[in-house]
Amino acid sequence: MINQNAPIGVFDSGVGGLTVVKEIMHQIPNERIVYFGDTARVPYGSKSKETVTKFSRQIVRFLQMQNVKAIVVACNTASAYALDEIEKETDIPMIGVVKPGAKVASEVTGNGKIGIIGTEGTIASGIYSKYIKELNDKAEVIGRSCPLFVPLVEEGLLQDPVTDEIAKRYLAELIDIDIDTLVLGCTHYPLIRETVGRVMGDKVTLVNPAYETARELKELLEEKNLLNEEPAKLGDDKYRFFVSDASEKFKRFANSIIKYGILSAKTINIEEY
């Protein structure tokens, strides 16, 4: 029997998943959230399926000990590499960001040409293509990994000629083949949405899986009768943040993404889980 007042667990390799947290806070404001950012082992995007799955499994164990009622894998690489395996290992309902993103992309495309940008891991997995083609078998899906986007975002170069130049190189091929829809397949990328949008031009629709993930989470909780009916009230207890490394960067970044402000982030030893 799952407690409907229990928190939702959300995890990511670091800070990117906070773009998903922000959408959850907005769309289902009554919900409590426990967030874990694996700042000691970030990034996941350049690491193997085995390693990302091992790390994700440890985090799920940690979140289970926080008695969460549902888990959101708010990291594209972990959703791509680990979700299928780890969701079999627990009864807690679990959703990732890839399926919701793939669903929107397959719905909004006109010409059926869909681009996916993400980490090396997400692109190598081919998972967006797999899900999109299940929904729209005529779709043509083209993936492009963009390894410098995360470091550029973390360096704060959100609006910068260097970010423009790198975006032009990464996206050139997608422009050439005339895609009309582009999935921001990494939770950091909404932060450079403007740059990506400018380079792609007005005719291309950008899909941010964070929005759709929060919507699907809400549906899932409704369906399972797990929505929190308590009146919304803000306090230390409502939104709790854990990290594996006491990085000041986490708090700085988190506060730039989430309007409520992150008062504290507790460091835990994730390798023990």
Added chain:
Amino acid sequence: MINQNAPIGVFDSGVGGLTVVKEIMHQIPNERIVYFGDTARVPYGSKSKETVTKFSRQIVRFLQMQNVKAIVVACNTASAYALDEIEKETDIPMIGVVKPGAKVASEVTGNGKIGIIGTEGTIASGIYSKYIKELNDKAEVIGRSCPLFVPLVEEGLLQDPVTDEIAKRYLAELIDIDIDTLVLGCTHYPLIRETVGRVMGDKVTLVNPAYETARELKELLEEKNLLNEEPAKLGDDKYRFFVSDASEKFKRFANSIIKYGILSAKTINIEEY
């Protein structure tokens, strides 16, 4: 009683330490080497002292189990944050890259103005400044962290207008204050030595701690009567490479740095040590 034919242990957060391995292979070609690259948890440069020390301690335990006769901390961040603590915990002679780099810089400077570039961790530690001032109390040491250099190197942009532009921004302040010596305080940076040299101009001497570290290692082994007297012969057994994540990138990168070729890199679970 340490066996003089035992291997030297060398570790880094990932591939950067191979620039040090290359120097060791060159300067003391009879030595066996066991290398560990922490590719599952790379990078260290943006992480805390506590985390970097914990990771380094695990790696030292792993290297001890390989019966190494000496350990080279071939990572500036680990040398800066962890070396003082971990060298107390074992009898195995240990050297890092910071002291050798600081020593050369304090010797070659003419005007006493020395720049240090490195990761956020290395620069925040202030350790280069501390060691340089012990050797030359008139020296003025100015540190600058360059967080994008490692991702740019790993993306292969060794000679590229984007790398030039980022280098100009990072180094502007060091040029303004007229340094005559610049320490490449991260093992990745020798790979963009040309770009850094071009931006700094001919009057600035670039110091690569890798060279000096290998020289000091040789002296240390001589002093302790631990030099390997066996004739040099190359085989799988002489140079062994271990990583924490089975990244293909490791082998690709390693082969671009070391001329002998890395035939294989074995993956181990470093969290168990």
